[in-house]
Amino acid sequence: MSTSNPGGTTRGKDTTVPETKASPLLSVEGLHVAYGRRKVVHDVGFTLARGGSLALIGESGSGKSTIAKAVLRLLQPAEATVDGSVRLAGTEVLSLAERQFRPLRGRQLGFIPQDPGSALNPVRSIGAQAHEAAALAGERDAAARRRMILEVFDQVGLPDPVRVYDSYPHQLSGGMLQRVLIALTVLPRPSLIVADEPTSALDVTVQKLILDLLGDLRKELDIGLLLITHDLAIAAERADTLVVLKDGAVHEQGPSAHVFAAPRTAYARDLQADVPALNPDRYRSQRPGGPRDELLDGTTADATTAERPAQIAVTKVTKSFRTRGKEVRAVDGVSFAVERGRTHALVGESGSGKTTAVRLLLGLEQPDSGSITVGGHATAGLSRAGLRDVRRHLQLVYQNPFTSLDPTWRVGRIIREPLDRFGVGSTADRADRVRDALQSVGLPADVVDRRPAQLSGGQRQRVAIARALVVRPDVVVLDEPTSALDVSVQAGILELLARLQRDLGLTYVFVSHNLALVRQVADTVSVLRRGQVVEHGTVDQVFDRPQHPYTRALLDAIPGTSGLALPAVAEASPEHDNIQKLAEAAL
Amino acid sequence: MTSGYGRFALARAGQAAVVVLLAYVLTFLVISVLPGDAITNSLRDPQSGLSEADIQRIVQYYGLDQPVLVQLALSLGRFLTGELGFSLQSNLPVAQIVGDALPSTLTLASTALAIAVVFAIGIAYGAHYAPPRWAGVLRSIPSFFLSVPNFVIGLVLIELFAFRLHAFTTTDPNSATATLFAAVTLAIPVSAPLAEVLIASLDHESRQEYALVARSRGLAETQLFARHLVKPSALPSVAMVALIMGELLGGSVITETIFGRDGIGTVVQKAVTGEDQPVLQAVVSLSAVVFVAVNLAADLLTPLLDPRVNVREEANA
Numbered sequence: 009m010s011t012s013n014p015g016g017t018t019r020g021k022d023t024t025v026p027e028t029k030a031s032p033l034l035s036v037e038g039l040h041v042a043y044g045r046r047k048v049v050h051d052v053g054f055t056l057a058r059g060g061s062l063a064l065i066g067e068s069g070s071g072k073s074t075i076a077k078a079v080l081r082l083l084q085p086a087e088a089t090v091d092g093s094v095r096l097a098g099t100e101v102l103s104l105a106e107r108q109f110r111p112l113r114g115r116q117l118g119f120i121p122q123d124p125g126s127a128l129n130p131v132r133s134i135g136a137q138a139h140e141a142a143a144l145a146g147e148r149d150a151a152a153r154r155r156m157i158l159e160v161f162d163q164v165g166l167p168d169p170v171r172v173y174d175s176y177p178h179q180l181s182g183g184m185l186q187r188v189l190i191a192l193t194v195l196p197r198p199s200l201i202v203a204d205e206p207t208s209a210l211d212v213t214v215q216k217l218i219l220d221l222l223g224d225l226r227k228e229l230d231i232g233l234l235l236i237t238h239d240l241a242i243a244a245e246r247a248d249t250l251v252v253l254k255d256g257a258v259h260e261q262g263p264s265a266h267v268f269a270a271p272r273t274a275y276a277r278d279l280q281a282d283v284p285a286l287n288p289d290r291y292r293s294q295r296p297g298g299p300r301d302e303l304l305d306g307t308t309a310d311a312t313t314a315e316r317p318a319q320i321a322v323t324k325v326t327k328s329f330r331t332r333g334k335e336v337r338a339v340d341g342v343s344f345a346v347e348r349g350r351t352h353a354l355v356g357e358s359g360s361g362k363t364t365a366v367r368l369l370l371g372l373e374q375p376d377s378g379s380i381t382v383g384g385h386a387t388a389g390l391s392r393a394g395l396r397d398v399r400r401h402l403q404l405v406y407q408n409p410f411t412s413l414d415p416t417w418r419v420g421r422i423i424r425e426p427l428d429r430f431g432v433g434s435t436a437d438r439a440d441r442v443r444d445a446l447q448s449v450g451l452p453a454d455v456v457d458r459r460p461a462q463l464s465g466g467q468r469q470r471v472a473i474a475r476a477l478v479v480r481p482d483v484v485v486l487d488e489p490t491s492a493l494d495v496s497v498q499a500g501i502l503e504l505l506a507r508l509q510r511d512l513g514l515t516y517v518f519v520s521h522n523l524a525l526v527r528q529v530a531d532t533v534s535v536l537r538r539g540q541v542v543e544h545g546t547v548d549q550v551f552d553r554p555q556h557p558y559t560r561a562l563l564d565a566i567p568g569t570s571g572l573a574l575p576a577v578a579e580a581s582p583e584h585d586n587i588q589k590l591a592e593a594a595l
Numbered sequence: 596m597t598s599g600y601g602r603f604a605l606a607r608a609g610q611a612a613v614v615v616l617l618a619y620v621l622t623f624l625v626i627s628v629l630p631g632d633a634i635t636n637s638l639r640d641p642q643s644g645l646s647e648a649d650i651q652r653i654v655q656y657y658g659l660d661q662p663v664l665v666q667l668a669l670s671l672g673r674f675l676t677g678e679l680g681f682s683l684q685s686n687l688p689v690a691q692i693v694g695d696a697l698p699s700t701l702t703l704a705s706t707a708l709a710i711a712v713v714f715a716i717g718i719a720y721g722a723h724y725a726p727p728r729w730a731g732v733l734r735s736i737p738s739f740f741l742s743v744p745n746f747v748i749g750l751v752l753i754e755l756f757a758f759r760l761h762a763f764t765t766t767d768p769n770s771a772t773a774t775l776f777a778a779v780t781l782a783i784p785v786s787a788p789l790a791e792v793l794i795a796s797l798d799h800e801s802r803q804e805y806a807l808v809a810r811s812r813g814l815a816e817t818q819l820f821a822r823h824l825v826k827p828s829a830l831p832s833v834a835m836v837a838l839i840m841g842e843l844l845g846g847s848v849i850t851e852t853i854f855g856r857d858g859i860g861t862v863v864q865k866a867v868t869g870e871d872q873p874v875l876q877a878v879v880s881l882s883a884v885v886f887v888a889v890n891l892a893a894d895l896l897t898p899l900l901d902p903r904v905n906v907r908e909e910a911n912a
Contacts, residue, residue, distance in 0.1 A: 082807055086727065113813030126804040131826050131901055140812050140822075176902040189808070 031098035033058045033200055033232040034079070039092035041074050041083070041256075048074050049256040051092075056249070058199070061226070061233040063243035063264070065279075066253035067494035068465075072236045073122075075253075076202050078102075079234065080119055081109060097199065114144040118193035118231075120203040120222075124185035124210075128177040134188055135173040144196040156195065164191040164221060182358075183214035187221070194225050200232040208238070211357035212521060216565040219246055238494060241283050241567040244268035252276045282495040285524035285566050288551075290499075291506045318345035318381075319483060319515040320352070320369070325378030327364055338364040340539035341378070346532070348482070351509065351516040353526040353547075355562070356536035362519050365536070366485055369517065370404060371395045383482055400430055403476035407488040409468035413460040419446075419471055420456030426479045445474040448511075449504060466497035470504065477508065485517045490525070502529055524566045527551050535559050604895055611891045618883035619674055619876075620667065626872050627663050653683070657873075674880065680873040684865070689877045692862060697881075699769065700858035703850065704843045706778035711786035712836070718786070719793035719828075723801070724816065734794065740787035745846055749780040749853040768856045777854045781846045785839050792835045796828040830901055837893035844882050 034056040041049035049071040056062045064072040077083045078090050081101065094102050096116060101109060121127040128137055135157065142153035154173070161169035164187045177185060186206065193201055203222065207215035223246065226233055237243050243250055243264065250267040252260040252275065260273045271277045281287060327339040339361045346352040356362045367373045369380060371387045380387045387398050403426075406412040413422055423445055427438045443453055449470040460468055469489060476484050486505070490498035506529070508514060520526050526533055527547055534544040535558065543556040554560045654660055657680070658669045673680065679689035722733040756762040756776055763772040800806060801824055809823050851860035859878060866874040898904040 080811055082811060110813050110815065113811055115813070117811070119808060119811035121804050121808050123804060127808045129805045129809070129823050129827065130903055131830070132823070133902075137809075140809065140814065144813060178903045192812075 031095070032056060033060070033097060034234065035093075035095045036075070036079065037093040037095075039075065039078060039094065040090070041071070041078050042089045042091075043087055047256065049078070052253070052256070052258055054249070054251050054258070054261060056200070056232050056234060059226075059230045059232055060249070061235065061247040062249040062251060063235040063237055063247035064251050064253055065237055065240055065243045067238055067279075067496060069255070070253040071256035072238075072253050073204055074256075076204050076234065076236045080113075080117060080202055081106075082119075114141065114193075114198065115196050116198050116200065118196070118198035118201040120186075120189055120193050120201060120206045122205040122208060124182050124189055125177070127189055128185060130177050132176075133173075134175050134177065134180075138173065138188075138192055138195075141192040141195045157191075160191045160195045161188070164188075164194075164225070165217075166191070182210050183218065186210060186214075186218050190218070190222060190225070194229060194231065197229060198231060200234065201226070202234045202236070204236045205238065206235075207242070212523070212565040213357065213561055215242075216567070219567075222246075239283075239567060240268065240279050240495075241285055245567050252279070278496060282499045283524075284522065284528050288524070288527045291502055291528050319348040319350075319383060320344075320346040320517065321379075321381045322365075322369065323379050325365075325368060325375045325380060327368060327373060327375050337539050339368065339375075342534075342536070342539070342541050343378075344532075344534045344541065344544060346483075346515055346517060348515055349509065349513045350531045351518055351529055353518045353520060353530035353533040354536060355520060355523060355526055355533055357521055357562075359538065360536040361539035362536050363487070364539075366404075366487055366517070366519055369485060370402060371398060396430070400479050401482045402485065403479065403481040403483070404485045404487065405469070405472050405476050405489050408492045409460075409465055409472050410492060412472055413468055415460050417459070418456065419458050419460070419463070422460075422471060423456075423475045423478050426475060430479060432479065441478055442474075445478040448477065448508065449474045464497075465493050466500055469493060469497075469501055473501075473504065473508075477512075480512075481514070483515045483517065485519070487519045488521070489518075491520070491522070498525075505529070523551075523562050535562070600898065603898065607891055607894050611887045614887050615880070615883050616671075618887075619671060619880045622876055622879045622883075623667050623670060624663075626875060627666070649686075653681070656680070670876070679877040682866075682874050683871050684869045684874075689873050692874060693859070693877055693881060696857060696859050696862045699856055700847055700851070700860065702774060703777055703781065703856070703858065704847055706774060707781035707785060707843060707847075708836070708839075710778055710782035711789060711839070714782060714786035715789035715793050715832075718790040719797055720820075722790075722794050723797050724820070737787040737790045737794070740783050740790075743784070745780055745784050746849055746853055748783050749777070749850060752776050752780055753853070765855060768854045773854065773856075777850050777856060780853070781843065781850045785842050785846065788839060789832060789835050792831050793828060796831050797824060800824045800827050826900065830897065833893050833896055833900065837890040840886050840889045844885065 032055045035053075036055070037053045039049055039052040040047065052071075052075055054062060054064075064075060066072045074083070074088075078088075079094050079101075083090060090102060092102070093100060096112065101112065128134065135154070138157040139150070139153055142156050145156065147153045147156060158169040158173060161172055166172050166184060166187050172180065172184065172188065180188070190206075201222075206222065207218050210218060219242065222233070225231065233247070235243065235247050244267070247264055250261060250264045251258055252267065252271075252273070254275050260267060260271065260276045267276060268280065271280050281290075284290075322345070323343050325339055325342050326337065328335050328337050330336075342361070342365060344352060344354075354362045354365055364373065368375050369382075369387070371390065382398055382402055385398060387395070390398065417425075420439075420442055423442045424438050427433065427441060432438065433441070442456065446453060446455065451467060451470050451474070455463065455467070455471070460471070463471065469492075473484075473489075489505070490501050493501065502525075505516070509516060516529075518526065518530055530547050532545065533547050533550050534541045535550065535556065536542070537558050543550055543554065543559045550559060551563065554563055658666045670680070677690075679693070681688055682692055685692070718733050718736055722730050724730075725733060753765060753776075757765050757773075763770055763776060765773075767773060768777070801819075806819060806823060809819055814822070847858065848860035848863055850856075851858045852864065859881075862874060863878050865871070866878065
């Protein structure tokens with residue numbers, strides 16, 4: 009159908025159901041959506057009670073965002089055909105003319121988008137845009153609207169509402185912008201809010217605050233929530249009902265605690281197994297080395313170098329930048345050491361200095377003071393040629409495989425590039441090594457002729473790993489290597505990394521904001537905050553006995569680990585094992 | 596913010612002045628390395644009717660018996676004090692020749708710019724909001740406009756409106772109607788890149804998440820266009836307007852010739868054929884000044900339209 013041409017292909021099943029208290033807030037039946045000839049949503053149905061919450065969960069391509077947009081009627085009629093029935097408080101909305109539907113927008117149906125950074129017009133002030141939302145509440149007087157706006161900004165916990173009102177979007181942090189968007193959405197008191205991955209662009213601690221805020225406001229104002237997420241743990245924690253989607257169809261649905269603790273379908277079980285917070289020891293058996301407690305405390309560089317030379321030693325490194333006349337210490341006296349064949353994690357939120365630390369390690373920036381040695385060689389103060397030599401043993405796998413591969417190059421050339429740069433071997437040797445690298449990352453040999461656009465996200469990240477491995481480095485820096493990928497793909501990449509480390513004796517520096525993931529893959533960890541290491545130690549030490557309040561806050565923010573109400577029936581059921589894991593994961 | 600903007604504006608104005616001076620020096624050097632001694636050729640031309648004393652005076656004035664660098668210093672010094680010298684052909688002050696021709700060209704160019712902006716906005720709005728079939732047609736218009744040379748457009752307009760419909764006469768090329776048609780001729784190819792940029796940025800902006808969110812807030816398409824899309828879409832167009840000034844200046848030479856108007860175009864044409872170096876130098880420098888001034892205006896306008904542009908960082912750049 010087309011949202012502006014309801015007479016066309018829409019088959020609204022029943023448009024004349026009178027609004028009664030008995031009808032659910034939202035009921036979706038037999039929903040089909042197609043983009044051109046490609047069908048992306050098949051026969052989806054679910055209901056949401058007044059004031060209730062329901063989570064649509066699935067990986068990319070599962071159609072979850074498309075369903076949200078279909079409910080909101082935000083799909084462009086030229087691009088998508090929508091079929092089926094969507095009833096809001098008993099009123100069929102798909103067949104309404106846009107003119108009749110528009111009064112419902114904002115007033116009945118609120119929308120919180122995924123990326124707060126792009127959800128506000130960058131060239132208009134927050135206040136100017138807030139007036140649009142305030143106008144929906146029926147207030148005509150501009151001064152009264154301003155009062156309402158400042159009040160709701162205060163309600164969502166924005167400090168200094170007047171300053172926020174006068175700001176432009178780029179002057180606020182992501183967390184503050186998402187608060188602004190929540191404020192604007194709840195301002196006209198809608199009966200239903202559709203939130204499309206509302207926190208996936210935010211830091212973990214901010215994510216928790218935003219989700220808490222949304223939950224409190226919902227209770228206070230009796231607003232129903234349709235939550236779209238790829239994160240099973242968030243969904244289970246924040247919604248009463250879960251709907252698991254795969255390839256555009258409903259795979260499993262039911263009360264959250266049931267679906268989460270005792271998934272019935274294989275797919276839901278896989279999704280659950282891939283949530284890092286629930287399976288902290290998943291890759292332990294595949295990794296080299298024995299129990300982690302036997303490891304030397306790899307954090308004080310001097311102590312370890314005396315006995316076993318560390319593969320990487322970073323000692324009291326400091327780096328400052330000047331921005332807008334202010335001096336910012338991006339990295340402030342950071343020290344850590346990593347033994348050969350081990351994985352060290354740098355954990356922190358945005359602004360913690362982890363990116364700068366990686367750039368220093370790779371020799372892309374020079375430290376103001378302190379020393380960095382890799383394999384016994386200092387990287388600071390090296391000439392270009394010296395740096396080249398170090399880099400051969402030090403490779404980077406970048407965060408986003410969708411942007412880190414040149415889209416015009418074929419995979420073979422991408423992987424061969426470092427060999428060409430370092431002038432390794434003959435042409436035939438290089439071709440052999442490219443083939444070996446592809447094989448070791450589990451890609452078929454024929455991908456050498458393909459371009460990145462023809463590969464999936466997981467395959468692209470495998471290409472990036474192959475490119476790093478082809479020069480046979482000793483150290484690989486993994487900068488959020490899975491944060492752009494789906495959980496099931498992430499699991500595959502992590503397994504691959506663990507196997508490569510065991511087979512090749514690689515040393516990893518693993519940069520992440522995701523503590524649950526770090527627990528799965530790292531031996532030792534440094535927690536960074538505002539450029540300083542606030543806590544370090546083995547993973548077990550830091551996770552089981554966190555000393556610093558910031559580490560504790562980070563651990564608490566891992567979704568799926570804080571007091572999820574489990575159904576009483578499950579306790580004595582065969583799913584006891586899962587419950588046990590949940591309890592453990594709750595730390 | 597204000598003092599930051601002041602410093603930014605000063606820095607940009609300074610850069611603009613440097614560009615104008617460099618353009619002047621470059622033009623001078625290019626003309627002086629051209630084969631043949633241009634000035635002496637036209638002075639010695641028996642048809643110029645200059646006496647030996649006149650010639651000596653002119654040679655003295657321009658320092659023609661001295662090295663090129665001295666000539667440059669002499670000429671640049673005069674340019675900085677606003678003195679443009681004398682034409683070698685007519686012996687009239689260059690300032691007077693250019694001053695007489697300028698108003699006609701400025702009228703033509705500014706009318707053309709206004710028409711081009713209106714065309715571009717109309718095409719872009721239509722391409723975005725017209726029914727799909729018409730939108731497709733409108734989208735192909737810019738490349739059509741771009742591919743027709745403007746002398747063809749001019750000749751067609753003259754044939755149609757002057758000779759067939761008698762909307763204007765070619766004997767009075769400075770009448771308002773004739774000026775309008777000349778401006779349309781000039782505006783059509785100039786509007787094409789502007790329309791393309793506008794269409795592309797409207798497409799881009801309307802796909803942004805904030806447009807989706809604004810729509811979810813119940814804004815109608817016209818409100819969305821006026822409140823949310825116009826300003827961000829205009830940003831790249833402002834830079835584009837500055838760039839198409841070059842095309843306007845170049846195009847006006849051809850257009851003036853076709854419509855038989857007297858203007859800078861005619862002056863340039865005569866100066867080139869007569870190797871009239873001082874006039875050429877003045878016209879090229881003047882074009883550089885206009886071009887740089889318009890770009891400076893665009894630069895100064897951008898931070899006012901786009902709050903994201905950090906003037907302090909820009910000023911240091």
